[in-house]
Amino acid sequence: MNRIDVSSGFTESPLRLAAGLLVYEPANGMGKPFATVHSVGTDDAGAPFLLAGTPVTREALIALNEKLVPDSAIDYLPSHALAVGAGWMVWWREAGARTLFFDTDRADPIGKRAISTHLPALVFAVKGGDLYVFALTKSERPEPDTPLSMPPFYNTWSDARLCQGSAHRPDRSGLQAIPQWESLFFDSAFTHPNDRNGKRLTRHRKGVGGLWKEIVDGKFKTFPTKHLVPADRTLGDLVLALKKQRRV
Secondary structure: OOEEEEEOOOOEEEEEOOEEEEEEOOOOOOOOOEEEEEEEEEOOOOOEEEEEEEEOOHHHHHHHHHHHOHHHOOOOOOOOEEEEEOOEEEEEEOOEEEEEEEEOOOOOOOOEEEEEEEEOOEEEEEEOOEEEEEEOOOOOOOOOOOEEEOOOOOOEOOOOEEOOOOOOOOOOOHHHHHHHHHHHHHOOEEOOOOOOOOOOOOOOOOHHHHHHHHHHOOOOOOOOHHHOOEEEEEHHHHHHHHHOOOOO
């Protein structure tokens, strides 16, 4: 039998076996995996079988991905994209004015308000359903050796991960979802500093809360990058961690 019937939900679609992809990995878990692609032959009874394979190429994998997940295929990279991989991506935004929304509790002097303020250049990274944010001391497209700084914002943890609360994650994937991820950060209400000791995200002597109180009060014309804390990693380190599925 060389075909199977699959219901797509809308119509019956007879399929035939067209090719096979076999992935091998060392039995001890060490070393790199290896893959081969196989054409399909049929025996005298018409049953399919895999022919001898050849090493799979990067081009073949890209072509296969475009066939299986057509929505993930794009023809160009946006100018602000920095790196893209399977299940992760990194991009940046230049320094500039943004409107931020605050809705803090009574103990926080900022309270409920919207402010237009100048932000430093930012690097965003998405892995799975998590959004990470880092700051840059200069508003220049970062290179692999560019040092990253911690995010001096409310709603961010000491590992640079955004606390999403009840916000809705993007319903799209890949680079097409960048506007939705940015909206999740810029358009959500900043409610509280997640780093309670305040020293992991900013050099300001009063922590993130003190820094933003001065920003809200108009003390700075541009974002005071002197208050940024080094993240002890470069852009290249971040990309490698994402690529190797390591903890960011």
